[in-house]
Amino acid sequence: MWFSRLVWLIMVAENQQVLRCNVSNITIEQLQQLLKDERSFVLNIVANWCPDCTVRQVENLPLFARLLQENGLDLYNLVVQEHKGQFLSDAHQQLVTDLGGHGYPRTVLFEEGQSIDSDNVEVTTAVGLQHLVVRFQ
Numbered sequence: 001m002w003f004s005r006l007v008w009l010i011m012v013a014e015n016q017q018v019l020r021c022n023v024s025n026i027t028i029e030q031l032q033q034l035l036k037d038e039r040s041f042v043l044n045i046v047a048n049w050c051p052d053c054t055v056r057q058v059e060n061l062p063l064f065a066r067l068l069q070e071n072g073l074d075l076y077n078l079v080v081q082e083h084k085g086q087f088l089s090d091a092h093q094q095l096v097t098d099l100g101g102h103g104y105p106r107t108v109l110f111e112e113g114q115s116i117d118s119d120n121v122e123v124t125t126a127v128g129l130q131h132l133v134v135r136f137q
Contacts, residue, residue, distance in 0.1 A: 038113035
């Protein structure tokens with residue numbers, strides 16, 4: 001069942017017939033509130049200097065967000081660096097360290113405010129992101 005759905009999703013993505021979904025950009029303070037509220041969601045940690053984040057992955061995020069929403073999960077983007085090696089704050093740097101270190105984009109599943117799956121680095125393609133949806137179910 002899930003395999004046939006995945007094949008259909010790939011076909012839709014390849015034909016670019018995907019409905020657009022909003023991906024919310026959040027601040028570190030908003031993330032801290034989500035964690036405090038013990039929310040379940042997916043966090044996409046990005047750096048604005050990173051072409052994997054700003055070019056390769058970004059075109060596939062609307063489909064990813066829609067599929068996550070179908071499973072009751074919101075997708076949030078958090079920018080941690082504008083320039084390579086320069087974190088926006090100590091809190092941004094600590095978050096990256098706590099979730100496994102460098103490597104962008106890093107896509108993290110949180111359940112009830114706890115990091116459950118954070119080893120998803122440089123997943124940029126439609127197929128790769130769709131595999132994450134299946135894994136995050």
